[in-house]
Amino acid sequence: MAEKSPVAAQRSAPRRRRKEARPQELTAAALSLFVEKGFAATRLDEVAARAGVSKGTLYLYFDSKEALFKAVIAEGVVPAIEAGEAMLERHADDPVTLLRGFLYEWWALIGSTELGGIPKLMMSEARNFPEVAAYYHETVIRRGLRLIRTAVQRGVDMGVFRRVNTELIGNVFMAPLLHLALWRHSFGACCGGDLDAQRFLDTWFDLLMHGLGAAPAPREEAR
Amino acid sequence: MAEKSPVAAQRSAPRRRRKEARPQELTAAALSLFVEKGFAATRLDEVAARAGVSKGTLYLYFDSKEALFKAVIAEGVVPAIEAGEAMLERHADDPVTLLRGFLYEWWALIGSTELGGIPKLMMSEARNFPEVAAYYHETVIRRGLRLIRTAVQRGVDMGVFRRVNTELIGNVFMAPLLHLALWRHSFGACCGGDLDAQRFLDTWFDLLMHGLGAAPAPREEAR
Amino acid sequence: MAEKSPVAAQRSAPRRRRKEARPQELTAAALSLFVEKGFAATRLDEVAARAGVSKGTLYLYFDSKEALFKAVIAEGVVPAIEAGEAMLERHADDPVTLLRGFLYEWWALIGSTELGGIPKLMMSEARNFPEVAAYYHETVIRRGLRLIRTAVQRGVDMGVFRRVNTELIGNVFMAPLLHLALWRHSFGACCGGDLDAQRFLDTWFDLLMHGLGAAPAPREEAR
Amino acid sequence: MAEKSPVAAQRSAPRRRRKEARPQELTAAALSLFVEKGFAATRLDEVAARAGVSKGTLYLYFDSKEALFKAVIAEGVVPAIEAGEAMLERHADDPVTLLRGFLYEWWALIGSTELGGIPKLMMSEARNFPEVAAYYHETVIRRGLRLIRTAVQRGVDMGVFRRVNTELIGNVFMAPLLHLALWRHSFGACCGGDLDAQRFLDTWFDLLMHGLGAAPAPREEAR
DNA sequence: GATGAATGAGCGTTCATTCAT
DNA sequence: TATGAATGAACGCTCATTCAT
Numbered sequence: 055m056a057e058k059s060p061v062a063a064q065r066s067a068p069r070r071r072r073k074e075a076r077p078q079e080l081t082a083a084a085l086s087l088f089v090e091k092g093f094a095a096t097r098l099d100e101v102a103a104r105a106g107v108s109k110g111t112l113y114l115y116f117d118s119k120e121a122l123f124k125a126v127i128a129e130g131v132v133p134a135i136e137a138g139e140a141m142l143e144r145h146a147d148d149p150v151t152l153l154r155g156f157l158y159e160w161w162a163l164i165g166s167t168e169l170g171g172i173p174k175l176m177m178s179e180a181r182n183f184p185e186v187a188a189y190y191h192e193t194v195i196r197r198g199l200r201l202i203r204t205a206v207q208r209g210v211d212m213g214v215f216r217r218v219n220t221e222l223i224g225n226v227f228m229a230p231l232l233h234l235a236l237w238r239h240s241f242g243a244c245c246g247g248d249l250d251a252q253r254f255l256d257t258w259f260d261l262l263m264h265g266l267g268a269a270p271a272p273r274e275e276a277r
Numbered sequence: 278m279a280e281k282s283p284v285a286a287q288r289s290a291p292r293r294r295r296k297e298a299r300p301q302e303l304t305a306a307a308l309s310l311f312v313e314k315g316f317a318a319t320r321l322d323e324v325a326a327r328a329g330v331s332k333g334t335l336y337l338y339f340d341s342k343e344a345l346f347k348a349v350i351a352e353g354v355v356p357a358i359e360a361g362e363a364m365l366e367r368h369a370d371d372p373v374t375l376l377r378g379f380l381y382e383w384w385a386l387i388g389s390t391e392l393g394g395i396p397k398l399m400m401s402e403a404r405n406f407p408e409v410a411a412y413y414h415e416t417v418i419r420r421g422l423r424l425i426r427t428a429v430q431r432g433v434d435m436g437v438f439r440r441v442n443t444e445l446i447g448n449v450f451m452a453p454l455l456h457l458a459l460w461r462h463s464f465g466a467c468c469g470g471d472l473d474a475q476r477f478l479d480t481w482f483d484l485l486m487h488g489l490g491a492a493p494a495p496r497e498e499a500r
Numbered sequence: 501m502a503e504k505s506p507v508a509a510q511r512s513a514p515r516r517r518r519k520e521a522r523p524q525e526l527t528a529a530a531l532s533l534f535v536e537k538g539f540a541a542t543r544l545d546e547v548a549a550r551a552g553v554s555k556g557t558l559y560l561y562f563d564s565k566e567a568l569f570k571a572v573i574a575e576g577v578v579p580a581i582e583a584g585e586a587m588l589e590r591h592a593d594d595p596v597t598l599l600r601g602f603l604y605e606w607w608a609l610i611g612s613t614e615l616g617g618i619p620k621l622m623m624s625e626a627r628n629f630p631e632v633a634a635y636y637h638e639t640v641i642r643r644g645l646r647l648i649r650t651a652v653q654r655g656v657d658m659g660v661f662r663r664v665n666t667e668l669i670g671n672v673f674m675a676p677l678l679h680l681a682l683w684r685h686s687f688g689a690c691c692g693g694d695l696d697a698q699r700f701l702d703t704w705f706d707l708l709m710h711g712l713g714a715a716p717a718p719r720e721e722a723r
Numbered sequence: 724m725a726e727k728s729p730v731a732a733q734r735s736a737p738r739r740r741r742k743e744a745r746p747q748e749l750t751a752a753a754l755s756l757f758v759e760k761g762f763a764a765t766r767l768d769e770v771a772a773r774a775g776v777s778k779g780t781l782y783l784y785f786d787s788k789e790a791l792f793k794a795v796i797a798e799g800v801v802p803a804i805e806a807g808e809a810m811l812e813r814h815a816d817d818p819v820t821l822l823r824g825f826l827y828e829w830w831a832l833i834g835s836t837e838l839g840g841i842p843k844l845m846m847s848e849a850r851n852f853p854e855v856a857a858y859y860h861e862t863v864i865r866r867g868l869r870l871i872r873t874a875v876q877r878g879v880d881m882g883v884f885r886r887v888n889t890e891l892i893g894n895v896f897m898a899p900l901l902h903l904a905l906w907r908h909s910f911g912a913c914c915g916g917d918l919d920a921q922r923f924l925d926t927w928f929d930l931l932m933h934g935l936g937a938a939p940a941p942r943e944e945a946r
Numbered sequence: 947g948a949t950g951a952a953t954g955a956g957c958g959t960t961c962a963t964t965c966a967t
Numbered sequence: 968t969a970t971g972a973a974t975g976a977a978c979g980c981t982c983a984t985t986c987a988t
Contacts, residue, residue: 107952249448537850623847641916686845687860
């Protein structure tokens with residue numbers, strides 16, 4: 055009451071910072087558990103414990119378990135999109151570099167981080183949470199696919215790539231990346247059968263470039 | 278299960294057929310529900326209802342919900358393997374035909390059928406059922422990957438494909454197929470954003486063949 | 501399945517009878533606890549324990565605690581009404597006897613029995629369950645008040661009672677009866693300050709008859 | 724509470740008044756909510772919100788929810804008693820006027836005010852708070868009943884009323900008044916079926932006076 | 947004195963599992 | 968073999984209570 059003057063508007067710093075950081079601490083804990091065990095099999099006790107708070111505290115920030123799920127997705131999605139758009143701008147002119155950037159940076163910034171669990175989570179729960187799935191589809195998937203299609207189309211137009219059907223090229227492009235992320239959070243995490251991410255990405259990029267007809271060019275120069 | 282003496286086995290046919298078919302009717306109902314809602318979110322009530330039996334009847338055939346899960350996987354795995362091996366024998370000599378066969382027949386016989394839900398189910402639950410995942414990994418995945426690697430290697434050896442790193446080619450090959458199956462049972466089933474399977478497969482096979490250096494078009498340009 | 505013939509339609513008797521009697525055992529246990537402690541303060545554990553079943557069993561018969569509350573009221577109300585209407589028919593011609601019957605029989609059949617707790621319960625919870633209150637008001641209260649007003653009006657028309665305002669006479673008539681029932685389940689049950697029901701009823705009936713101008717007559721006959 | 728020295732007591736007036744008024748603002752908020760929803764169903768959040776303070780503030784004045792309940796009753800009881808005694812002194816000599824005063828003034832000063840909710844609250848919670856009920860019984864009920872019995876007895880002794888059994892006359896006298904107050908806070912507040920208080924009181928007083936043999940009309944007929 | 951973030955015990959509800967029929 | 972009534976452990980959620988600020 056006394057500190058409400060516009061000047062001294064900030065309350066005691068540590069408490070305040072905690073209050074503001076809490077939701078992200080909670081969604082981070084929830085994300086890792088949802089990815090690990092699935093939404094239904096994750097108990098809120100565990101989420102709270104992993105975040106280092108009590109069960110009741112969750113309800114200070116989220117109305118329900120479902121609301122927590124939505125927040126997990128919504129919060130994980132924003133960085134993913136921003137990262138993607140940043141990539142597009144960085145390598146605007148060179149299609150090969152652009153696709154290489156999408157591929158390796160997606161893995162570096164998303165696939166290999168905590169966010170890499172979101173595809174598994176969304177695939178597992180899409181049918182149980184159609185609205186969230188629709189939001190994710192609209193906000194992340196469509197937008198991401200368009201980025202890739204644009205990049206490929208640009209390469210085709212520039213004569214760097216052969217003429218391919220670009221309609222579904224985004225899905226094809228992403229499929230191995232998502233597979234890698236899904237694998238990491240399923241078989242890779244339980245059976246020791248982990249994939250070597252770098253070699254997998256290299257194999258895929260090599261095959262993709264040849265498949266788009268972009269690989270022979272360097273070789274011809276090499277003749 | 279099959280230990281009945283040949284003599285006693287010839288009881289009244291229709292009744293008998295019903296009794297023997299029961300477990301498969303139950304696992305079929307369970308599979309579709311597990312795929313739809315996930316293992317944890319599926320109630321045994323629902324499984325029983327979909328199979329047209331009472332809840333207690335489930336326990337005549339399966340000791341627990343987890344046992345039912347294992348049976349669902351185990352039962353789905355056998356046809357998958359047999360189908361895969363049949364493919365290999367049918368198209369043994371021609372690597373291109375072999376890969377085309379794997380791709381389109383996998384989709385026709387597995388991906389597009391009820392069995393196509395198993396990848397989603399296994400991915401979602403692998404960490405909750407490590408033994409089942411290990412069994413699946415050993416029995417289905419490794420074996421399937423070896424099939425593909427063998428086929429590609431044969432193509433390389435025959436000079437039909439360019440020299441590619443065949444170590445992870447199986448994973449790359451399967452990724453879009455699995456992606457298609459996963460999609461069908463997640464976003465495709467809830468957001469109307471279904472993928473056109475045929476065009477997707479065509480796009481992928483075209484890209485793959487070019488990527489392996491086996492497609493005619495680039496060769497013609499190379500003339 | 502075999503016994504489904506119309507003849508042998510009754511299943512094994514003891515189990516079946518139990519199944520049919522259960523809801524009433526449960527509502528009886530719930531009524532006494534709701535009356536004793538109030539709806540909100542009553543735990544379903546207690547209800548189940550008092551009925552001799554487990555907590556889960558409650559949910560085989562009632563969808564929720566609120567549904568149980570509604571059932572308690574609905575079930576308690578039917579006998580009350582039927583008893584009231586039976587009285588009216590038994591003593592149709594003599595207003596004094598009719599009112600005496602209402603008064604003493606209401607107490608004997610309702611007020612002093614388990615049903616006597618319903619007024620306390622309904623008064624306490626009316627605002628929390630408006631639909632139930634509306635149902636009770638329509639089904640029990642209005643109907644009961646009309647019975648009494650009819651009886652008094654008949655007495656006035658016959659010249660047995662003086663001309664009184666019959667509009668609210670039903671409420672006045674019932675007030676001491678309800679007070680007695682309420683008392684029994686509040687102060688009477690906790691502070692030892694129990695009321696002597698017979699003397700209370702006698703006092704009230706005596707006052708009422710004199711108030712309606714019906715008492716002097718017998719005395720005059722006695723002169 | 725009142726142990727502050729007379730000197731220190733004269734601090735800044737408006738602030739002081741606020742601080743001293745706090746407990747009563749809190750009990751007033753609590754009373755209305757307890758009456759509305761019952762003790763158990765009332766959340767301290769709501770009480771605090773209605774009083775315009777934070778939830779923690781409640782605990783500066785009351786040790787627990789139960790202590791708040793006791794304070795609500797204790798605080799409501801003092802005005803009730805003082806009002807009752809004031810009535811007795813005002814109409815000491817004439818029994819009819821005395822009873823009329825009790826009746827109409829009880830309604831005016833208690834029944835129709837915020838205090839009119841206390842009977843409902845006490846009836847509902849008597850068995851959950853036996854000590855409070857005992858205190859209330861001793862402090863309010865017995866004393867009130869004695870007042871009325873004394874008044875009626877005086878009327879009988881003076882020959883104004885006929886000889887009635889005065890033992891339970893207080894309970895009978897109060898029953899319709901309490902019924903009216905209870906009704907207002909139960910059905911009257913939720914089903915639109917409100918009672919017309921004035922007509923109800925008139926009907927009751929008319930019936931009562933005739934019942935006690937004190938009404939003019941019968942006497943005139945008797946001439 | 948006043949706040950409101952945090953707690954954790956407890957309740958309503960669900961559901962895998964059992965068992966008498 | 969098949970049923971479905973019954974169970975009870977466990978989970979989501981609430982809310983009285985505490986305490987650092």
